Amino acid sequence: MRSASARGSWLRDFDWTLTGLVVMISLTGLFQIYSSTINTPFHQAYAQHAVWLVLGLALFLVASYVDYHRGIAVSLVFWAGGILLLIAVLVFTEPVNGARRWLPTPLGFSIQVSECMKVVLVLIVAKHCSKYATMTSRLRDFATIGLLFFAPFLLVAMQPDLSTALSLVPLLGMALLLSTIRMKHILGAFLVVVLLMPLGWANLKPYQKDRITGFMDPGGAPRSTGYQILQSRIAVGSGGISGQGFVQGSQTQLRFLPTPHTDFILASFAEERGFIGIAIVLGLYYALLMRIVQAGQSAADAEGTLIAMSVAALLLFHIVVNVGMVANKVPVTGLPLPLMSYGGSSLLAFMTMLGLVNNVRLSRFVN
Amino acid sequence: MNWGRNPQANAQNNRIACFQAVATVVFALLLLAFLEIQVVNGDYYRAQAEQNRIKSLPVPAPRGLVLDRYGRALAQSSVVLGAMINPRAAKPENLERIAAGLGLDPAHVLERLQDAAEFGKSEHIALKDSLTGADIAFIQAHRREFQEIALIEGMSRKYPETGVAVHAVGYVGEASRSELNMREFLLYGYGAEIGKSGIERQYNEWLGGEDGKVLFLVDSNGHRLETLGMMDSVPGKNLQLTIDLDLQAVSELGIEGRKGAVVALDPRNGEILAMASSPVFDPNKFVAGLSSREWRAITSDRNAPLLNRSIQGTWAMGSVFKPIHGLAGLEEGLAARDFQAHCTGGMPFGGSYFRCHKPDGHGTVGLVQAIAISCDVYFYRLGNKLGIDTLARYARLAGLGQKTLVDLPDEVPGLVPSIRWKIRHTLQPWQPGETIVVAIGQGAMSVTPIQAAHAIGGLAMGGVWHRPHIVSTRQRAEIDPQSRPAPPRRTDIDPQHMEVLRQGMWTAVNGAGTGRQARLSGIDVCGKTGTSQRVSNELRLRAKREDFEDDAWFVGFAPCSSPEIVVAVLLENGKHSYYAAAVARDVLQAWLVNRSPGMLTDLDPTLAASNAGPQPTVSEE
Numbered sequence: 007m008r009s010a011s012a013r014g015s016w017l018r019d020f021d022w023t024l025t026g027l028v029v030m031i032s033l034t035g036l037f038q039i040y041s042s043t044i045n046t047p048f049h050q051a052y053a054q055h056a057v058w059l060v061l062g063l064a065l066f067l068v069a070s071y072v073d074y075h076r077g078i079a080v081s082l083v084f085w086a087g088g089i090l091l092l093i094a095v096l097v098f099t100e101p102v103n104g105a106r107r108w109l110p111t112p113l114g115f116s117i118q119v120s121e122c123m124k125v126v127l128v129l130i131v132a133k134h135c136s137k138y139a140t141m142t143s144r145l146r147d148f149a150t151i152g153l154l155f156f157a158p159f160l161l162v163a164m165q166p167d168l169s170t171a172l173s174l175v176p177l178l179g180m181a182l183l184l185s186t187i188r189m190k191h192i193l194g195a196f197l198v199v200v201l202l203m204p205l206g207w208a209n210l211k212p213y214q215k216d217r218i219t220g221f222m223d224p225g226g227a228p229r230s231t232g233y234q235i236l237q238s239r240i241a242v243g244s245g246g247i248s249g250q251g252f253v254q255g256s257q258t259q260l261r262f263l264p265t266p267h268t269d270f271i272l273a274s275f276a277e278e279r280g281f282i283g284i285a286i287v288l289g290l291y292y293a294l295l296m297r298i299v300q301a302g303q304s305a306a307d308a309e310g311t312l313i314a315m316s317v318a319a320l321l322l323f324h325i326v327v328n329v330g331m332v333a334n335k336v337p338v339t340g341l342p343l344p345l346m347s348y349g350g351s352s353l354l355a356f357m358t359m360l361g362l363v364n365n366v367r368l369s370r371f372v373n
Numbered sequence: 374m375n376w377g378r379n380p381q382a383n384a385q386n387n388r389i390a391c392f393q394a395v396a397t398v399v400f401a402l403l404l405l406a407f408l409e410i411q412v413v414n415g416d417y418y419r420a421q422a423e424q425n426r427i428k429s430l431p432v433p434a435p436r437g438l439v440l441d442r443y444g445r446a447l448a449q450s451s452v453v454l455g456a457m458i459n460p461r462a463a464k465p466e467n468l469e470r471i472a473a474g475l476g477l478d479p480a481h482v483l484e485r486l487q488d489a490a491e492f493g494k495s496e497h498i499a500l501k502d503s504l505t506g507a508d509i510a511f512i513q514a515h516r517r518e519f520q521e522i523a524l525i526e527g528m529s530r531k532y533p534e535t536g537v538a539v540h541a542v543g544y545v546g547e548a549s550r551s552e553l554n555m556r557e558f559l560l561y562g563y564g565a566e567i568g569k570s571g572i573e574r575q576y577n578e579w580l581g582g583e584d585g586k587v588l589f590l591v592d593s594n595g596h597r598l599e600t601l602g603m604m605d606s607v608p609g610k611n612l613q614l615t616i617d618l619d620l621q622a623v624s625e626l627g628i629e630g631r632k633g634a635v636v637a638l639d640p641r642n643g644e645i646l647a648m649a650s651s652p653v654f655d656p657n658k659f660v661a662g663l664s665s666r667e668w669r670a671i672t673s674d675r676n677a678p679l680l681n682r683s684i685q686g687t688w689a690m691g692s693v694f695k696p697i698h699g700l701a702g703l704e705e706g707l708a709a710r711d712f713q714a715h716c717t718g719g720m721p722f723g724g725s726y727f728r729c730h731k732p733d734g735h736g737t738v739g740l741v742q743a744i745a746i747s748c749d750v751y752f753y754r755l756g757n758k759l760g761i762d763t764l765a766r767y768a769r770l771a772g773l774g775q776k777t778l779v780d781l782p783d784e785v786p787g788l789v790p791s792i793r794w795k796i797r798h799t800l801q802p803w804q805p806g807e808t809i810v811v812a813i814g815q816g817a818m819s820v821t822p823i824q825a826a827h828a829i830g831g832l833a834m835g836g837v838w839h840r841p842h843i844v845s846t847r848q849r850a851e852i853d854p855q856s857r858p859a860p861p862r863r864t865d866i867d868p869q870h871m872e873v874l875r876q877g878m879w880t881a882v883n884g885a886g887t888g889r890q891a892r893l894s895g896i897d898v899c900g901k902t903g904t905s906q907r908v909s910n911e912l913r914l915r916a917k918r919e920d921f922e923d924d925a926w927f928v929g930f931a932p933c934s935s936p937e938i939v940v941a942v943l944l945e946n947g948k949h950s951y952y953a954a955a956v957a958r959d960v961l962q963a964w965l966v967n968r969s970p971g972m973l974t975d976l977d978p979t980l981a982a983s984n985a986g987p988q989p990t991v992s993e994e
Contacts, residue, residue, distance in 0.1 A: 183388050237593075240425065243410045243418020256426045260592040281411040285404060292400045299393055303386065315389065322396050325403075333406035 020070075021367045024301070027294040028066065028345065028360055032059055032353075034287060035271065035346030041253045042266035042274045043348075051267055051348050058350040062357030069361025070368060074132075077362070078309055081129035085154065088126045091119045092161040105165050118351035120162045120170045125358050127177050128316045130154050135181040136308035151181065168214060169327070169339035176319035184315060237262045238270055239334050241277040249280030267348040269340060272332040287346075291325055298360075301367040310366035317359045320344075427601060428591050429496055430457065433528045434582030437609035439542055439572065441618040442646075442845065447542050448532050448573070448656075450609075454504045455527030456512060457497035458482075460489040462521040471519055474511040475501050478664070489563045492553060498564030499547070502529055502661065517594055530566075532656040538621050540681035541614075541648040541781065541843060543571020544656035569659065571681070572612065572843060574782050579852050582609030613848045615644035623963040624649035627956035632945035634682035634822040637960055640830030640930065640939045642846070643839030643861075645779070647940075647960065648823075650682040684777075684784045687819035688943060691903030692747045692887075692950075693926045694768070694814030696832060696874050699740050701767035702755045703870035713739050716750035723806045727753055730904070744877025745886035747902060749813050756812025761803060764811060765791040770864055771828035772838050773820050778859070779841040780849075787824055790817035815905060822943045829901065829928040830939030832874065836866040875899060879933050882954075890954035891929050896965055899936075900929025900957065902950035922946035927953035931961055938964050 036059060040052035069077075077084075091109060099106045108116035134151050155178050163171035182195070241257035244250065255277035257263045266274035276284050295318055302314030321344055328343040330336035342352045410418065439448035456475065463486055472479035482500070489498045500522065501508065512522055530545045548567045552558050557577070558567055567581070568574035585606035590598040617637075624635035628651040637647040654671060663671070671678060680686055702708025718734035720727050729735065729749040735742070743751035756764060768774060774789030788794075790811060792803040810816035820828075823841055831838030840859040842849070849856055878899035881888040887902040903926030906913070913921045925947030930939040940960045942953040 180392075183392070184385055237425075239410060240418050240421045242407065243414050244422035245411050246415035246419060247412055256422050260426050260590070260598070262422075262425050262593040276407065276411065281407055281415075284407045284411065288400055288404055288407075292396070295396055296393065299389060299396075303389055311385070315392070318392070318396075322392075322399065326399055329403050330406075333403055334410065335403070335406050 019368050021297070021301070021364050024294070024297045024360065024364055024367070025066075027290055027297060028357075029063075031287070031290050031294065031345045032062070034275070034290075035343075035348075037252070038271050038275045038278075038346065039267045039348045041255075041278060042258055042271060044253060045259050046261065048267065055348050055350075055353075058353050061350075062353045065354055066357045066361040066364070069358045070364040072365075074129075074313060074362055074365045074369070075309065077129050078133045081126060081133050084126045085130055085158075088119060088123045089157055089161065092123065092158060095119055096161065096164060105167055107165050107167055107170075115350065118349075120158075120165070120167060121351035121355040123158045123162070124174065124177075124320060124355050125362075127155065127158065127174060128313055128320070128359055128362065131177050131181045131316050132309040132312040135185055135312055151178075166211060167340070168210075169341050173320065173323055173327070173341055176323040177316050180316050180319035181312065184312060234264045234270075234338055235334065237264065238273040238332060241266075241270075241273045242332060242334075245277040245280040245283075247281050249276075249278050249283055252278055254278060268342060269328065269338075269347065270332060271347050272329055272343055275346075276332065288329070291321075295321055295325075298363050301363050301370075304370045305366045306370050310369065314363050314366050317363050320359070321356075426590055426592075427588055428523075428597075429586050429588045430523055430525050431497065432585035432587055432603070432606045433525070433566075434584050434606035435528045435608045436530055436545070436582065437580040438611040439580070440611055440613045441616045441621070442614060442644075443618070444613070445618045447537055447614070447616070447618070448530060450528045451531045453502055453527050453529040454509060455502045455525055455529075456500040456504055456508065457523045457525055458486070458500040459497050459521045459523070460486045461496075464521065467519055467521070470515075471500075471522065474515070475504075475508050477501060481664075485564075488550065492550075492563035497523060497525075499527070502527055516596075520594065530656075530660045532660075534657075536653055536656050537618065537625070538616055538648060539571075539653050539656050540650040540683065541571050541616065541645075542656070543573035543575075544569055544659040545573050546659045547662060570679075570783075571781060572614070575780055576612050576844065576852070580609045580612055583607040613845050614843050615639075615646065615845050616648065616843065617646045617964075617967060619967055620647040620960055620963050621649060623647075623959050624956075625651070625653070627942070627959050628944065631947065632676060632682070633947060633953075633956075634686070634943045635940065635956060635960060636683045636823045636826040637938060637940045637964070638823075638826045638830050638841055640834045640837075640839065640936050643827075643841045644845070645823075645841055645843045646938065646964070648681075648683050648843065650680070652676050652678040654678045681781070681783075682943065682945070683822045684779060684781055685821070686945075687785060687787045687821055688924050688926075688945070689816070689905035689907075690773070690814035690818060690820045690825060691905030691924070691926050692749075692814055693825055693829065693901050693903035693928050693941075694818065695744055695747065695752055696878060696901055697767055697771045697773075697828060698752055698756060698759075698764060698812060698814075699744055699874055699877065700771075700832060700866065700870065701759055701763055702740065703873060704767070704866065705759060705763060707758050708740050708755055710739065712755070713737050714743070714748070714751040714754045716748050718750075720750050720753050722753065722757070722809055723804075725806060727809055728910075740873055741877045741880060744874065744901065745880035745884055747881070747887050752812045753809045756808055757805070759812075761808040761811060762791050764808070765789050768818070770862075771832060772862070773818070773824055773828055777821075777823055777827050777841050779823060780844055784823075785821060787820045788817060814903060822941045825926065825928050825943070826939050826941035829941070830930060830936065831862070833878075833899065833930045833933075833936040833939060835868070835871050836864040838862040875933060878929075882929065887950065888927060888929065888954045890951050891927060891958040891961070893931070893958060893961055893965065896931050896961075897933040898929050898931045898958070898961055899933040900927055900954065902927050902954060904948075904950045907946070919946055922948050925950045925953040927957045929954070929957045929961065931965075937968070 036052060036055055039055050043049050043051045095106050095109050099109065107118055109119050110116045134154065159171050159174050237257060241255065241263045244257060253259065255274060257277050258266045258274035263270055263274055298314050298318040302311045302318065305311040305314060324341055324344045327336060327339055327341045331338055342349055344356045345353065435450040438446050440446055468483055469479050472482050485498065512524060545566050546569045548558055548561050548565050552567065553561060553563065561567060568577035573580065583606060586604040587600060588602040589600045592598060620637055624637065624647040628635055628649060631651055633651050635647060635649040638645055699708060715737045716729050716735040718729050718732045735746055735748045738748045738751050768789045774787055776784045776786045795801060795803045807816055811818050827838060827841055839861045846858055878901050879897065880886050881902065882891050882898045882900045888900045891898050891900050904923045906923055908921045925944040927950055928941040930936040940957045942956045944953050947953055
């Protein structure tokens with residue numbers, strides 16, 4: 007529990023580095039959203055995103071100061087609620103572009119429940135895995151965590167949104183990594199996954215297969231996924247060292263680049279800001295990631311460590327998938343770039359998680 | 374940190390360090406990937422981005438006008454809205470619908486796209502010229518869908534509705550694959566419009582100009598955002614011909630509905646005043662592009678409408694050869710005034726009997742009379758004395774058996790037979806009987822109508838043969854400042870000999886001769902008729918086939934003493950030279966009107982009078 011002196015010194019203990027990194031990355035994203043949409047019908051997007059950003063920072067502060075142990079204590083309730091909402095998404099909503107992802111709210115906007123579920127799962131992992139750090143793991147505990155994890159995984163995968171579902175996997179991975187489970191068991195599980203991949207390929211939707219084949223041979227399928235990859239690569243490459251300038255990228259402004267404000271925001275950023283801009287942004291993300299890991303290392307308890315490291319794993323996974331896609335190293339998926347991509351659900355979810363990390367850091371001297 | 378010091382916690386810290394290491398490697402790899410795309414290959418992708426956003430369309434150059442000698446247009450250019458297609462952007466799945474929307478044959482469009490891809494060079498090729506309102510509406514309505522299509526302001530060749538001097542002027546059309554491989558069209562890309570025949574082809578470069586180009590910015594939907602640059606087209610230059618549209622029109626009317634040709638020359642300088650060939654074709658159809666079926670129909674037409682009969686077809690010259698034959702006789706000293714022949718309607722020779730065209734004979738005739746009434750027996754005898762090689766020498770002197778080198782494509786040389794020619798081509802020795810046949814312009818000898826006009830015109834000038842040309846000398850000097858007009862071929866003809874020949878040709882028209890249909894009041898017309906057999910008379914009378922009928926010739930010039938115009942008329946299967954002479958008369962009459970407009974009132978008001986007149990009263994050749 008938090009002591010009075012700790013509360014009084016919040017200004018001193020507040021992680022200005024983490025917050026600064028978050029704000030810098032978010033603002034970079036906001037500017038790029040502005041540039042990417044100013045010549046399109048979505049030119050209001052930056053204003054909408056700014057509202058979410060303010061909301062996100064508020065959530066960041068709340069998550070920083072409400073004791074994370076309280077969150078962990080009620081995480082199972084959150085989890086049950088999230089599962090119900092995921093079922094509601096599947097049952098009550100009409101598919102958009104072939105998938106059900108959005109749940110409308112009475113307030114007029116829709117939320118992506120799967121994003122909220124990430125926050126819940128961070129807390130669940132902290133709750134159920136913290137004991138394994140000090141205890142010998144038992145099969146029953148793994149069964150519990152398996153159930154808690156795979157239920158939302160399957161529900162998201164059924165939307166179908168395989169990439170978001172897969173983005174939950176790093177949480178499980180980190181939980182296993184930090185538990186007492188032996189490394190050879192981890193490697194064994196990894197092997198099983200690899201062996202099951204061909205089976206997974208058979209169950210992929212055609213558009214998912216297209217994305218992978220399009221990635222292998224971009225010239226073969228212009229106007230579909232291959233076209234996206236090609237246009238993204240042209241956008242990135244034409245940025246050169248110093249970029250074409252703010253609102254100057256022809257690939258972005260003339261709309262050759264698809265979704266330049268959401269999934270491909272880094273491609274439009276790369277075009278307009280060049281390699282220098284990319285190096286700076288990747289540097290910011292790297293610093294952020296390391297700051298989160300540091301918070302995990304210095305956490306007061308196992309729960310804190312697990313929270314920070316889970317968030318780190320989620321962030322790294324999103325970066326690998328999204329930035330790797332823009333850099334033409336992994337297939338196209340629908341994962342947003344955390345903090346930069348346009349979209350409220352993802353932004354608010356990550357802001358909350360980063361607030362939790364800040365919280366872990368603030369609580370590091372508390373016993 | 375209470376659990377941080379136990380062994381398990383240490384293991385955990387190791388695993389966190391492991392994660393840090395993996396993350397560091399991942400970031401390094403990502404940074405390297407961007408380094409490769411942005412720094413190493415940046416220029417390449419920048420060029421790709423340029424290609425994405427900058428498109429170009431041709432700005433077609435208007436083709437120069439083709440004008441007659443008084444500046445009247447024989448071919449013009451007009452602005453049309455055309456559709457272009459980008460072969461590289463064309464989507465196969467759209468082809469069917471595009472073709473259906475514009476009324477095109479999808480297989481044809483596909484073939485053109487494949488050809489265009491093979492030949493490269495041009496970014497766009499023409500899909501359809503001269504769009505209709507419905508076509509434009511269709512394209513506008515599907516702009517987003519069919520981004521490979523672009524509308525341009527094109528230029529289209531326009532010929533007079535039914536065509537004037539279509540064979541001489543020629544037509545334009547899209548360059549074929551074989552034409553693109555020719556040296557003269559080396560600089561043209563696939564889909565380029567080039568002159569295909571006539572002067573359109575001969576002076577293609579001068580008339581064609583140079584297409585310009587417009588560069589503009591497009592977005593990913595293919596919308597033009599702004600024009601980046603413009604390379605203006607260089608319009609083609611006008612070309613002035615020596616053709617006189619009035620004479621041309623009368624010439625065409627004269628042979629309309631028949632097969633034949635008319636060539637009118639100014640023998641003083643070789644200018645072509647009229648060049649008509651029949652049947653005709655509509656050159657405007659070629660501009661729009663013929664379907665392969667239409668093309669097959671026109672090329673397999675037995676009447677060969679595309680053939681320019683005035684320079685590309687050869688016929689036996691018939692009796693029109695006789696003045697040249699006479700010249701040979703006079704110059705060789707064998708047709709002096711004392712040489713006469715007695716015509717009894719034919720002559721036995723070498724075991725055969727050679728008929729004269731008048732069965733009961735002309736009686737005793739001299740050279741003047743022999744030309745005027747076209748006595749065959751006289752020339753049988755004279756030719757036999759001269760021998761084939763002497764006849765051939767004079768025929769070549771008059772320009773027969775070789776191209777006149779008129780400035781039009783695909784002229785044929787015709788044929789003047791000789792002993793050597795016979796041996797070389799048939800491996801048979803020359804038979805004396807063949808000389809007799811060639812002597813009256815039959816047999817192996819064949820000429821084009823322009824050769825006939827050129828030969829008789831030069832003879833009428835007293836042995837000065839100017840090279841025929843259809844583009845004015847002044848214009849030619851402009852096109853090629855280095856060029857000099859070809860010097861005429863000259864020979865010194867004894868004026869007395871000249872007088873005899875002229876006398877013969879004057880009598881043919883103005884006396885009791887064969888060419889009386891060409892007679893005109895107010896001017897002296899000289900001329901020579903010809904009726905050449907296609908098959909033996911026996912076969913012709915027995916078979917009664919249209920294409921076995923005799924070909925009819927008339928070549929005349931005026932004024933007799935100092936010729937200013939020579940007209941050659943050929944009517945294929947024309948049956949009788951009488952008809953040809955009537956056509957020539959009409960052309961000469963039109964020329965006379967233009968020459969001295971004041972005389973108009975004195976003349977027959979039906980300028981291009983019908984040729985249907987009284988049947989000839991005297992038996993002609």
